[in-house]
Amino acid sequence: MATADDTTATFGGGEPVLETKGLTRRFGELVAVDDLDIEVGQGEFRSIIGPNGAGKTTLFNLISGALLPSEGSVVFEGEDVSQLRPHQRVHRGIGRSFQITNVFGGLTVRENVRLAAQAAIRERSPFENAFRHKDSFGDLNDRTDDVLARIGLDGRGHEQASTLAYGDRRRLEIGLVLATDPQLVMLDEPTAGMSAEETRATMELIGDVLGDRTVLLIEHDIELVMNASDRITVLNRGEELATGPPAAVAENEQVQQAYLGGGVL
Numbered sequence: 001m002a003t004a005d006d007t008t009a010t011f012g013g014g015e016p017v018l019e020t021k022g023l024t025r026r027f028g029e030l031v032a033v034d035d036l037d038i039e040v041g042q043g044e045f046r047s048i049i050g051p052n053g054a055g056k057t058t059l060f061n062l063i064s065g066a067l068l069p070s071e072g073s074v075v076f077e078g079e080d081v082s083q084l085r086p087h088q089r090v091h092r093g094i095g096r097s098f099q100i101t102n103v104f105g106g107l108t109v110r111e112n113v114r115l116a117a118q119a120a121i122r123e124r125s126p127f128e129n130a131f132r133h134k135d136s137f138g139d140l141n142d143r144t145d146d147v148l149a150r151i152g153l154d155g156r157g158h159e160q161a162s163t164l165a166y167g168d169r170r171r172l173e174i175g176l177v178l179a180t181d182p183q184l185v186m187l188d189e190p191t192a193g194m195s196a197e198e199t200r201a202t203m204e205l206i207g208d209v210l211g212d213r214t215v216l217l218i219e220h221d222i223e224l225v226m227n228a229s230d231r232i233t234v235l236n237r238g239e240e241l242a243t244g245p246p247a248a249v250a251e252n253e254q255v256q257q258a259y260l261g262g263g264v265l
């Protein structure tokens with residue numbers, strides 16, 4: 001049950017980009033995601049937080065299509081996508097999260113970006129993509145150049161991905177998400193394992209390159225979540241404990257008790 005402010009208000013007006021309706025996922029007896037009704041507005045930066053095992057990753061998997069719901073639905077841009085396969089959801093504009101974004105170490109930076117862009121060209125069958133006339137690849141090359149520039153790796157497209165330093169590899173991963181031209185971007189702990197400086201730079205990059213998209217973020221770094229989010233949803237044992245702007249969530253007593261044992265926020 002949601003208790004915080006602003007739960008039902010649609011961000012920025014208009015229809016939500018993403019809705020879950022009674023979304024539930026069971027693993028045997030365990031209810032990992034329990035009757036979730038959330039709405040994410042166009043252009044919103046929404047963070048999902050909660051203790052270990054709260055259901056955050058399961059929720060992401062249900063939205064991306066890696067898992068199917070036991071009950072309920074996922075609605076994206078007004079369409080029920082609950083039964084679609086992951087690649088079909090990518091075509092509709094649901095961006096992959098880092099955990100399922102593959103950087104191919106043996107390929108160059110440019111080849112990686114180009115491949116991601118190609119995989120996501122919408123409305124075409126793989127057959128059509130394979131046999132398109134050479135000239136029509138102009139689009140793809142333009143998009144690849146644009147992505148490389150936006151992630152600051154232009155001029156480095158020829159480097160083999162496996163030789164990139166950690167921070168640059170994370171940039172490339174963001175580039176691969178961007179290359180699919182998603183409307184909704186799902187980021188699963190994008191700064192995990194980074195130094196404070198790398199974290200700052202990565203969040204800045206995310207703001208720069210994904211600022212015009214709708215973003216869903218799973219993140220354990222509370223300070224980062226507080227600074228970056230328009231709204232935060234707190235999960236606990238699969239249930240929505242609260243949704244609201246950072247300040248309202250930080251003051252929510254149930255959140256304090258369930259998530260933080262009091263006093264951390």
Ligand SMILES: Nc1ncnc2c1ncn2[C@@H]1O[C@H](COP(=O)(O)OP(=O)(O)OP(=O)(O)O)[C@@H](O)[C@H]1O
Pocket residue numbers: 027030032050051052053054055056057058059
């Ligand atoms: N494939 C699965 N089979 C059985 N149980 C699962 C499976 N995936 C997740 N679970 C269980 O579902 C619950 C929610 O897990 P989930 O990974 O979604 O939580 P989380 O909030 O992402 O946790 P963390 O912060 O530790 O990553 C946990 O109790 C977990 O053990």
